[in-house]
Amino acid sequence: MKKLKKVLIANRGEIAVRIIRTLREMGIQSVAIYSEADKYSAHRKLADYSFMLKGRSSAETYLNTDLIKEVISQSGADGVHPGYGFLSENADFAQLVQDCGVTFIGPDVSAIRQMGDKITARKLMRAAGVEVVPGSDEPLSKWEDIKNLATEIGYPLIIKAAAGGGGRGMRVVRTDQELKPAFDACTREALDYFSNPAIFCERYIENSKHIEFQVLFDQHGKGVHLFERDCSVQRRHQKLLEEAPSSFLNDELRAKLGAVAVKAGEAVNYSGAGTVELICESHDRCYFMEMNTRIQVEHPVTEMITGVDLIAEQIKVANGEHLSFKQEDIKLNGWAFETRINAEEPFKEFLPNPGLVKKLKLPQGPFVRVDTHLYEGYTIPSEYDSMIAKIITWGVDRNAAIARMKRALSELEVEGVPTTTRFHEAVFNDADFISGNFDTSYIEKKYDSIMKKAKAPLGSNTDVVAAFAAVMNLCSIQSNLSTSKSSLRSEWKKKAKMEARGDL
């Protein structure tokens, strides 16, 4: 059996770091690629070998298949791990890698193609007896077609790019008037983001649970599921935090839907790690939404409750090994949460804000895992995604994992860029979230109230807090200016002059 010795990671940031770690544990050499904007990224330093790709934009670098192909052959890598995003679900790229005589760490090209095209996937799932959301069975390119379908299935509906994923290229439509602009925008985005203008349309299921099953298949037709993740806390279809397992499922339903997920994978002869996403309207109405043919951002929560290193399993499967466990060997142990720390201002509608990380202190302590490429002195580039870290906590049950997440978040210090930490703390203090009473509409409904609460003074010592603010302000003035006495006087004079001018 041919075993991988040197793997190129066609990705960046935290997932590249995550993959390099497992490679090193397995004694496999790693090759990083990085753009000019990423020359300070931790994945470059951590990898055994690295190549710079000229340019800064994703299109010039991490999506540039010609350039990456060159680097693959130059590096002598015998495997390519695509991570998530970028080229991870690009069947042409997987084909290109294989044409170089190099192993693509992921499923077969045909499985990527079939699942990547949402319309083909729907058809395949229906044929395999997996329930899908009511909607179009053919791609829609003409305005008349979508208009007719809208009349047939009714509002609200959702238009999606056939080649889309990750929440991009989607539009929810609620009225006739919105349909035309949404159709135009979606077609345009589908072409821009995914180079494929095909779109399709489904009934939009509101107030649903987003439940996804992690599956793992070897190349010999054996597959298992590693339980579910609940990713219902979303904002504009972007996941913000995840947990495993889900309090929405009981053991019986878990086993039933897990079997459905394995069936979905079998329908495309899947191999490697994948995720079957379900949309659950109620306990007995769970539909197949899509299958992600790659490792997911939120894979660590599954690793925490199963003890399985999913990246290591991907590599073993790519080596042609048989799965070393059966379904009944996989035990669900405890509860895990993941919070995505983004360089965004949660008090200002998640305004992204890249920049220099002046100070950094990451959470530590028992049962806390942090996946990140961040370090003190790192400048977050503005070219890529705003996610800068993932904090994962494990607990013996859901409440223990929540308490641990709150503790871990309180230890995170990032100075220089805003982060979504406060948002997560607000969620983990919210009674509805704690009791499991949330679905995909949670953020839309509760964002204002939980953030308002997060901003409000707590009350017991507000004057001391004001003094704290005054002290920090004074210290910042003193550190900015060399002679503190004269600077203070000038601060005061400046203020007095402005007052005199009526310029407040």
Add this chain to the structure above:
Amino acid sequence: MEWMIKRGDKQFRVNLPNQIPDDQLFELTVDETVYQARFEKAQNAFYLKTPEGEVSLNARTCQINRFDGESEAQIEFDFYNPLETQMESFHGSAQPWVPGMENRAAAAASKGKTLRAPMTGKVLDVSIAEGDQVESGVTLLVIEAMKMENKVFAPVAGKVEQLKVSAGQAITVGDELLTIKGN
């Protein structure tokens, strides 16, 4: 020296020594109440002396924005508040306290509101021109950062003056974009 701290609709008058000694006990006054405290710079930690021991208010992050020509600094920080056993956010401002400022502030005439870049990125589109009359809430310009398009809205109604950016221009946080002069 005295400082005016604003937080929401509350104001505090804080008297601090002119120099904060690192990790040494000092006296401060908030309105009429006197406290003893320490500030330890390395960890951004503020310790308040109480009979039960020194209470630690440990700031997680602190962002202070002070722009040229403005005496009021915007301050944001999060800290663990042991008296509440949870995280708390401070969003407010600090400025030197000048006798009588409270009264004059109310009577002050509006000189126009200067808008600053809320993020580092690139100006994609400028939807208005100098001299335009805008309503509160309309889109003024679009900034691209981290694969997202972010609109900048008019915070007040008025006339656009001193437009300092154009499409394609790279900007950083705090750059002046334009001024809206109130009606």
